[in-house]
Amino acid sequence: MLQVKASTGLVALLGYPVEHSLSPLMQNAAFAATGLDLVYLAFAVTPSGLPAALAGLKALGFRGANITVPHKEAVIKYLDAIDPAAARIGAVNTIVNNDGRLTGYNTDASGFLRSLQEAGFNPAGKKAVILGAGGAARAVAFAVAGAGCAGLTIANRTLERAGHLAAALAGLSPPVKACTLEEEELRPRVEEADLVVNATSAGMAPMEGAVPLPAAWLNAGQWVYDLVYNPLETKLLREARQRGCRVISGLGMLLYQGAAAFTLWTGKAAPVEVMGEVLRKAIQDSHAAKSAPSEG
Ligand code: NAP
Numbered sequence: 001m002l003q004v005k006a007s008t009g010l011v012a013l014l015g016y017p018v019e020h021s022l023s024p025l026m027q028n029a030a031f032a033a034t035g036l037d038l039v040y041l042a043f044a045v046t047p048s049g050l051p052a053a054l055a056g057l058k059a060l061g062f063r064g065a066n067i068t069v070p071h072k073e074a075v076i077k078y079l080d081a082i083d084p085a086a087a088r089i090g091a092v093n094t095i096v097n098n099d100g101r102l103t104g105y106n107t108d109a110s111g112f113l114r115s116l117q118e119a120g121f122n123p124a125g126k127k128a129v130i131l132g133a134g135g136a137a138r139a140v141a142f143a144v145a146g147a148g149c150a151g152l153t154i155a156n157r158t159l160e161r162a163g164h165l166a167a168a169l170a171g172l173s174p175p176v177k178a179c180t181l182e183e184e185e186l187r188p189r190v191e192e193a194d195l196v197v198n199a200t201s202a203g204m205a206p207m208e209g210a211v212p213l214p215a216a217w218l219n220a221g222q223w224v225y226d227l228v229y230n231p232l233e234t235k236l237l238r239e240a241r242q243r244g245c246r247v248i249s250g251l252g253m254l255l256y257q258g259a260a261a262f263t264l265w266t267g268k269a270a271p272v273e274v275m276g277e278v279l280r281k282a283i284q285d286s287h288a289a290k291s292a293p294s295e296g
Contacts, residue, residue, distance in 0.1 A: 002028060002039065009038040010060065011265055014053050014075075015068030018042040022282050023066055026258050029278040033271040038063060047074065054078045058100045064265040065095045067104075072135050079104045089142045090168065091135050094261040107260035108139035108253070112227075113147060114260075115252025121195060121223050127151035129189050131181065131212045132199035133161040136227050140199050141165055145173030153177045153189040157200070181213065190217045198226045203234035205286075211236045220244025229254050230283050251279060 013023050019042070027040035045053045050071055057065055067075050072091040076082060079092065081103040086092050092104035116123065123144045130137050130144070133156035145152060152173050156162035162178035169176045179185040190196055190213065202210040208231055215236070218224060224240040229250035237247040259270035 002032060004039055005037065007037055009036075010062045011038055011040045012053075012057060012062055012065040013040065013042040013068060014045045014050070014065055014071060015042070016044050016046055016070060018044050018068065021068065022254070022279055023068075023258060025278050025282055026255070026275045027262065030258075030262050030271050030275050033274040034266070034268060036266060036268075038266070045071070047071070050074060051078055054095075054102065057095070057097055058102065062097055064097050064261075066261055067093050067095060069135065076104060078102075085109065085142075085146075088172070089138055091138055093139075093257065094264055096264050105261075105264055106139060107257040107264070108136065109143040109146075110260050111255070111257030112140050112253045113143045114256040115248065116143075116195075116225065118252065119223075119246075119248045121246075121248075122147070123195065124148040125150045126194040127192060128195040128197065129153045129155060129186070129193040130197045130199055131155050132201075133158070133165045134199065137197075137199035138165060138168075140197055140227070141169055141176075142172070144195075144197075145169050145176075149195075150174060151177075151193075153179060153186075153193070155179050155181055155186050155189070157181055183217075186213065187217050191219065193222065195223045195225065198224075198228065198234075198236055201228070203236050204228040205230045205290075208235060211239070215239030215243055218243050218245050222246070223248070226250055227253060229279075231287060232280070232283055251276070251283070255279060 031038040080101045083105045086106035089106045094105040094107050096103050128144050128149050154162040154165050159180050166176040166178040198212050200212045202212040222245045224245045225248040226234045226237050227250040228234050241247045255276050262270040
């Protein structure tokens with residue numbers, strides 16, 4: 001059982017909103033499993049409150065923090081230093097406080113790559129299509145490009161945003177194509193891809209019925225990764241699996257970005273089995289609660 005003492009170190013989650021985040025459960029389980037005297041707390045911080053919250057991390061001696069939507073890009077200008085990989089991506093999801101000096105990191109990209117490689121896919125020399133151009137898509141695009149993919153397409157509902165991400169990747173990867181989600185543009189790209197990543201919110205609870213593209217465009221043997229982790233198997237992954245694709249859920253990225261952040265704060269290897277189990281149970285419980293008949 002968690003014992004908060006006068007000596008207990010603090011780690012924060014800053015976002016808006018934060019109440020649905022699974023990170024407090026995952027990180028507190030990790031601190032407990034490794035016997036660390038640390039506690040992880042979530043704070044709903046509005047955009048205008050962000051500078052004061054960061055000053056508060058310093059003033060109160062927090063060990064570090066996670067940063068989530070909508071602050072991952074805005075936080076950069078308030079930090080004392082930024083890791084080069086996070087600077088290239090243009091987004092920070094983890095902060096370490098070294099004696100009042102805040103350094104920003106991006107563990108979304110490394111977490112995505114670790115989960116992809118663990119599943120058995122190496123992006124080097126492969127063609128990838130990323131659906132979406134928001135914060136998560138940025139991390140995924142830089143991860144895949146940095147791992148040496150042979151071709152990259154960024155497809156987004158809003159073409160302009162896809163174009164900005166493609167431009168940011170210039171020099172890091174082979175030419176990047178930006179397009180919309182329309183069949184005429186996207187289908188040929190999907191059909192020749194080795195890896196298709198959904199980095200849009202389509203399919204995320206409560207929009208479980210939504211898919212970012214029709215499964216009919218997918219072929220057996222392709223890899224399909226859905227960043228959405230709630231539900232654990234999205235409609236896209238279910239349909240892709242039925243067509244013979246190899247599928248990966250967003251749980252691995254969530255787990256490994258958290259594991260990398262844990263190591264940055266503590267200098268220790270993260271207890272990934274414990275953390276993964278906590279996440280899986282929390283997601284399954286939330287589904288069981290939704291499908292249970294309501295009382296009264
Ligand atoms: P974001 O910055 O708000 O971007 C959302 C993206 O989804 C944009 O590209 C947006 O297109 C697109 N989109 C939204 N609704 C859509 C729809 N109905 N049809 C097609 N495209 C749609 O959000 P984010 O932070 O990148 O997160 C994106 C997803 O990744 C979320 O589901 C999030 O839960 C998940 N995620 C997972 C992890 C993990 O660890 N597994 C980590 C981060 C994020 P427009 O630009 O046209 O609006």
